[in-house]
Amino acid sequence: MKGKPMLRDLQCAQTxxxxxxxxGSGGAVLAGGTDFVSLYAAGVVGNDVAVxxxxxxxxxxxxxxxxxIRIGAGVTLQRIEDLGDDSSSLGAIRDGAALVGSPQTRRRATLGGNACRSSPSGDTLPGLLAAGAEMVALSARGQRAVPASEFFRGPGINALRDDELLGWIDVPRRASVSAYVRHTFRRxxxxxxxxxATALEESADGPRLLAAVGGAGPTPVATPAVWISGVDVPLADLVDLLHDQIQDIITPISDVRGSEWYRRKLIRPLLERSLARCLARR
Ligand SMILES: Cc1cc2nc3c(=O)[nH]c(=O)nc-3n(C[C@H](O)[C@H](O)[C@H](O)COP(=O)(O)OP(=O)(O)OC[C@H]3O[C@@H](n4cnc5c(N)ncnc54)[C@H](O)[C@@H]3O)c2cc1C
Structure with missing residues (x-):
C-alpha cells in the first residue's frame, strides 16, 4: 500500500x-502479534524485518x-493466568492478564508484549509496578535490568534501546498479596x-501498602509504600490513606473513554474494590 511501511522479511529466531x-541488526520483535499487526499498519513499527x-x-x-519468579517475555497471558495461586506476589499481574481481550487473545498475547506495547491502559502494567518487578533487556552488549517503575516512559514508549529486546521479567518473591481491578464500559x-493494583507486603517491620494506577496518565504510576499499623485497619481508612496520594501522582486526560474528572472520580471505588480483593487474599 502506498505510503505504508512494508515488511520485507519475517525471521523466526530458533535460539x-x-x-x-x-x-540487534534492526529487526522488530514479533511476539504474539496481537498489537504488532495494528502497530505495523499504523506505521508505528517501521522496521522492514520482523523477528x-x-x-x-x-x-x-x-x-x-x-x-x-523469572517469567520469559514470550510467556502467554493464558499461562500467566494459570500460574500458582492468588496468595503470592503475582496476584495483580495474574488479575491483569486474565482481563486482556478474549481467551483467543490471551492464548497469543504475551506478558512481554503487553509490557513493550507500553499502553497507559495495559492491564498487566500496574501489577508489574506493584510487584516491584525488574525488566531484563538483552542485547549483544549483555543484560541490563530496569525496574518496572523506570521502564514505562510514555504512551508506547519504554526504556528499551533500539538494539534490545525484553528477555524476561523478574518478580521478587515477597511475603505479599496483591490484586488488580479496572473499569471498562464493556464487560x-x-x-x-x-x-x-494494590499490594500488601508483610515485612519484619510491619505491613506496608501501595497502589499502582494505569489509564490515568501517560504511564502507569505507583504510590510509595506506606506503613500501616496493622492488617485489621478498617478498609475505609486504608482507602483514605492511599486515595489522596494517588490523586497527587496521576495526570489523567479526557478522551473517548472518559474525562479527566471521571477518571479521578473512579479512583476511590476502584481502590476500595482492589484493596478488598487484595486483603481477602491474605
Ligand atoms: C481483541 C484485542 C483485545 C485486547 N484487549 C486488551 C485489554 O483488555 N487489555 C490490554 O492490556 N491489552 C489488550 N489488547 C492488547 C494486546 O493483546 C496486548 O498488549 C498484548 O499483551 C501484546 O502482546 P503480544 O505478544 O501480542 O505482542 P506483539 O503484538 O507481538 O508486540 C507488541 C509490541 O511490543 C513489541 N514487543 C513484543 N515483545 C517484545 C520483546 N520481548 N522485546 C521487545 N519488544 C517486544 C513488539 O515489537 C510490538 O511493538 C488487546 C488486543 C486485541 C487484539
Missing part, C-alpha cells in the same frame, strides 16, 4: 542468540527461584478507563 542478533521470538525456549519459560474486549 536466544538468534533473537538478540536479529533484533518471531515464539520458538525461543528461554523466552517462553517460567522459572521458580528461591527469591524471584470485556475493552481497554481500561482506569485500573488499580
Amino acid at each position: 536466544l542468540d538468534d533473537a538478540v542478533r536479529l533484533v 518471531d521470538i515464539s520458538r525461543v525456549r528461554e523466552l517462553a519459560a517460567v522459572t521458580q527461584g528461591d527469591d524471584k 470485556s474486549m475493552d481497554l481500561a478507563t482506569v485500573g488499580i
